[in-house]
Amino acid sequence: MWSRVLNRHQTLRLTDLEGGANVGALFYNRDQLLDRLNLPDSLKAQHTAKLTAGHVLYSDMGHVLCSVAADSCGWHDPLAGHSTAALVQRKYGTSSFQEQRNEFHRNARDQFLIELGKWGLGKADLVANVNFFSKVTVDQDGAMHFERDNSVAGSYVDLRAEMNVLVILNACQHPMDPQSEYNPKPITLTVWNSDPPTVDDVCRNSCPENRRGFILTESLFR
């Protein structure tokens, strides 16, 4: 688990070191924490049920929190949410720190609550999350399917902050991952200072909705 403020126009790269990683993620406007990731708004504005390069993550106040500036993976899941203590126990069995020390099983909800707590946030702020590197498809009957082998070793996704953004992450397994083994995979995090998006930026121009989203976001900083 990890949290940090990305300053506006810094880029965070998530890299899946071994393949098969999952990164649960939440995003908040650092300057107004109630201005927070809203996946329904993000999906309907961009007419998508997956996230990849060219997409952006919207807050519930119509602001662009982050742009997906680059992506070697192709599909990140915005639908299936995060694991809970009950789900992890059901899938992987009972586990405790007392018995297993730091090898004990973690669940994404608890990891989110720990990191949120460091910023004065709590359950009411824990909203629907993204799962980077994981793929869940929906068939014509509405049934959800976890697609294995979506992310290979070395896959990466670049998230460029378009505001000052609090990022909350954990690397717990995807809640629909069919593996019977508790086996969260390692990721690396890299942050660098990047250039502001140009007028012909791919995320800004991927749809008319995003052009308006960038206008609303940039107006905060004028």
Next chain:
Amino acid sequence: MSTLIYTESRLRPEHAVYDCTVPSGEGWMHEIKSGQTLRIVDLEGNQAVDTLFYSAGDRSDRYSAQDTIREQGSIYLTTGTKLISSEGNVLLTIVADTCGRHDTLGGACAAESNQVRYAIEKKHMHNCRNTFLLTVAKWGNGYTKRDLTHNINFFMNVPVTPDGGLTFADGVSDRGRYVEMKAEMDVICLISNCPQLNNPCNAYNPTPVRLLIWD
């Protein structure tokens, strides 16, 4: 499109302990006791009803769209769907449905998202988030914007394609269709009867809904 399954209720309106009509653009907040049944009737057809539920004893234990769809393995809500909370509790179970499919991916419309989706100049238009904000402000008891999360859109049709596209499709509801759910614990229900005029979620004509509760 897949086949929709309809389930009718045997409950009769004359036996309801509560019966009201909510016009479009208005909100409603009410406690539903464990064991009571709530019916939402789409009086004139194709009306989106944006709905949230909270545990009556702890508003941070609230409806979770992601947990609900993942646990049932399907993005559509219909008869048999357990509405799951963020703490993994079953808030209510859908027990009757003559519409066949309800959305929980599309969220609520808001002034700011209308600006993004349609035009910067749309900010003045009435929207569900404003209704939610006003309704919880009047309800009090500590409810604020922090408690507004990703809702159900009863009677709305938002299909996802196998390649990950998402569309707001024409409704599958019609005049008099209803959905009914039984409370599995004491819950607070928050409704915005959607005033959206920019897309087909209300067939461009927002209309009233009827709400009934049985013991």
